[in-house]
Amino acid sequence: MVKVGRIKLGSQGLEVSAQGLGCMSMSGFYGAPKPEPDMIALIQHAVRSGVTFLDTSDVYGPHTNEILLGKALKGGMRENVELATKFGTILVGGDKVEVRGDPQYVRAACEESLKRLQIHCIDLYYVHRIDTRLPIELTIGELKKLVEEGKIKYIGLSEASASTIRRAHAVHPITAVQVEWSLWSRDVEEEIIPTCRELGIGIVAYSPLGRGFFSSGTKLVENFTQHDVRQHFPRFQPENLEQNKTIFERVNEMATRKGCTPSQLALAWVHHQGKNVCPIPGTTKIENFNQNIGALSVKLTPEELAELESFVTSDAVKGDRSYGIGVTTWKESDTPSLSSWKTA
Template sequence: MTIGTRTLGTLEVSAQGLGCMGMSQAYGDTSDRAESVATVHRALDLGVTLLDTANVYGDGANEELVGQAIAGRRDEVVLATKFGIVRDAEGNQGAKGDPDYVRQCCDESLRRLGVDHIDLYYQHRVDAGVPIEETVGALAGLVAQGKIRTYGLSECGAQTIRRAHAVHPVTAVQSEYSLWTRGIEDDVLPTCTELGVGVVPFSPLGRGFLTGAITSASQLGEGDMRRGLPRFGEDNLNTNLAIVDALRAIAERRGVTAGQLALAWVQSRGEHVVPIPGTKRRTYLEQNVAAAELQLSADELAEIEAAAPAEAIAGDRYPAHLQRNVGR
């Protein structure tokens, strides 16, 4: 089992990447570092080249873990990390993008990762107080210095993409995108297609929900961020489970899992679309990679979308205090 390739702007990457966040935060127990490192190694063995992390994941611990995992194999990796999310003493989340901060974060990430350059450097959230042109100017300077090869934006709006692209070409836009989160289809996805910008969907499995493994909020541990997301509240969860049941029925006819079907749907959105399902275990990694080669007919795509219509999803993506930083 190996995986094909796609392009994000000027970067050639595997058709599916690996999101590494959950190895250090957000989705329960992160104590099995050895398994996380083994998962990265297995991903590389399978031809997965795009690894995704961020300075904020585990307060830097995730970059350190990824750096450890790729030591000696740097030339096999298209390494993506991010800057721009900041939290105050109470844990409230904001965004920052002034040039001095951009340069400082890049140097810190290079040190934690143990590398001399970053292949794809994202602004994690757009800072409403700093013109995007100033942030991108700093990123262009980092490209000129050889500290980063390319840059991207995350969870931004279409006009921001256009303004940024006018200063220096945007390589990729990372946003949540799956059968139950389709907001980028209105403006962001068409804008990226027009400009030749790659699209990197995170949480293409609906934060694990579309696999069918989560049937009750009580399954989520105290440290699991999904406990605070509206879609995982019991009332909304029960409504959304009907969608997973419908997907599972289609998947069984194809001899695949519901999660693989959901991933294959994301893969079908275009040759410039490269999802980064996250996992910290080799078993799930191998299931995800297998989905990259699953071809869906037009009839199957229509049936999947009828089973999971966007308007049928119950609950918002984020609570209000997190949603306000999205789509700028």
């Protein structure tokens, strides 16, 4: 078993495992929810293996993923993990999503997550999506109060623009920003990543395997069920998949030369982006989890990194990274200024 090291995430003192575990797919989204006993066994296996940074959200399920983690971590295991959850996105039927960041909701959501997780304090609490109807300062101001009250330790943002990150950080230090970052999702490198590094903010990379594409290529699409949201994503549509298949084939060929799997190679690329970067690949199978942590032992030279990146230029990737379910991404997450809000 590969030894999983530790990294400092951000500059406020949070230390996490070098690789985390995204728990979303255990409770749906990428297919039907998986059997609870199997997922509890997977979570506990992860923690015993050294992957102690666990990522969830109140919208996963909704709510059932937090409940699952609460059950899995009961007893002495809780003290060995860094638990991250999120608030701010609410499923209101079908593909409709409401985003809320008002102070009253922030507090209520936190209290409910604490109950479901069966804990007294959340290690890292993210704003899952930015409520563009009100200043980010109001959302962060309430989170700051929750820190002072001991209900959360550190504050994070997910899918926030560079200007939103700066404004939030001015109210209370932001420990981590979660972004979709992988070999074929690299647009965050232009503004988001440099801003985080300038401010001493850790970077958490979700979907580092391209939502599973770098694990199995087009076979992934062949196995989609009716409950899998990925069937709607542009990159998996027939008109785009044929070109994107070439990317996987090149990554797979290089992985064969390196003596690793394509998913390990793709994950290794993320690990090589800096000491303040923590990928959180998700899985529902122990064997896939074991394979993922194997990426930590894959070393890449500057020449190999350049070769990998040459496969996945912006021109080579066909289709947007998401399919738009009414949730803001960092490109549209700017909020009204506090001064204009007060005078309105």
